Amino acid sequence: MTQPLARHFAVELSPEVEAARQPDAALDAAILERWSPRAFSPRPVEQEKLDALFEAARWAASSFNEQPWRFLLARSDQDRKKFVDFLLPANQTWAKNAPVLIVVAAKKTFSHNGKPNKTHQFCTGAATAYLTLACTQHGLIAHGMAGFDAELARATLGVPTDFDLLAVFAIGYRGDKSLLPPDVQEREAPSGRRPARDSVMEGHFIQPEEKDAEAQTKPSS
Numbered sequence: 174m175t176q177p178l179a180r181h182f183a184v185e186l187s188p189e190v191e192a193a194r195q196p197d198a199a200l201d202a203a204i205l206e207r208w209s210p211r212a213f214s215p216r217p218v219e220q221e222k223l224d225a226l227f228e229a230a231r232w233a234a235s236s237f238n239e240q241p242w243r244f245l246l247a248r249s250d251q252d253r254k255k256f257v258d259f260l261l262p263a264n265q266t267w268a269k270n271a272p273v274l275i276v277v278a279a280k281k282t283f284s285h286n287g288k289p290n291k292t293h294q295f296c297t298g299a300a301t302a303y304l305t306l307a308c309t310q311h312g313l314i315a316h317g318m319a320g321f322d323a324e325l326a327r328a329t330l331g332v333p334t335d336f337d338l339l340a341v342f343a344i345g346y347r348g349d350k351s352l353l354p355p356d357v358q359e360r361e362a363p364s365g366r367r368p369a370r371d372s373v374m375e376g377h378f379i380q381p382e383e384k385d386a387e388a389q390t391k392p393s394s
């Protein structure tokens with residue numbers, strides 16, 4: 174490879190993911206291994222790794238290449254406290270331990286003509302997905318939260334009205350789950366998914382009943 178910074182990351186599947194998640198088709202191990210734990214270690218995240226996360230987000234596609242995403246970062250105790258204060262209480266209990274918190278914002282209008290950008294959230298979601306996959310590639314965990322007070326966050330962080338505040342992400346190294354409150358500990362496991370075929374429709378929109386009827390009439394292979 175001519176560009177040494179663009180490289181392959183070998184992600185090993187953990188035993189807990191192997192036990193909980195069985196893919197039905199070929200996929201990159203980083204996709205399967207990404208999940209959202211809540212137990213964070215106090216270990217700080219190296220600057221080089223943070224740079225790698227934002228670099229991954231940087232290369233996402235966006236309508237008109239607007240790159241509507243903005244990431245507001247908290248690392249110091251003072252900033253983290255400020256960010257934790259606008260999380261909902263259920264998220265505060267565990268997210269307060271994360272060494273890095275990121276508010277994800279999306280610019281609502283195009284910079285080239287000032288018109289509304291109807292895909293600003295879509296494109297920012299794509300960039301954030303890249304960021305979370307990069308976390309897995311770099312041995313980090315990420316947990317997204319819609320459970321926060323967006324207007325309090327806007328006021329606290331001075332975010333202009335031309336930006337939507339979409340989510341907060343807790344990022345860091347995996348920590349000891351026994352330090353979590355018991356009800357949160359119970360949920361500390363990789364989740365499953367419905368089959369991909371239940372999300373895919375060929376030719377037109379297919380209602381679930383229609384799909385079931387179709388499956389019953391087809392001979393099994």
Ligand SMILES: Cc1cc2nc3c(=O)[nH]c(=O)nc-3n(C[C@H](O)[C@H](O)[C@H](O)COP(=O)(O)O)c2cc1C
Nearest residue numbers: 207208209210264316317318319320321340363364
């Ligand atoms: C945009 C977004 C918002 C979420 N909000 C919360 C939240 O407020 N609190 C929480 O505990 N988890 C939250 N989650 C985590 C989801 O519950 C989790 O991603 C989902 O159950 C799938 O599990 P996995 O990420 O472990 O694969 C959120 C995830 C995303 C992507």
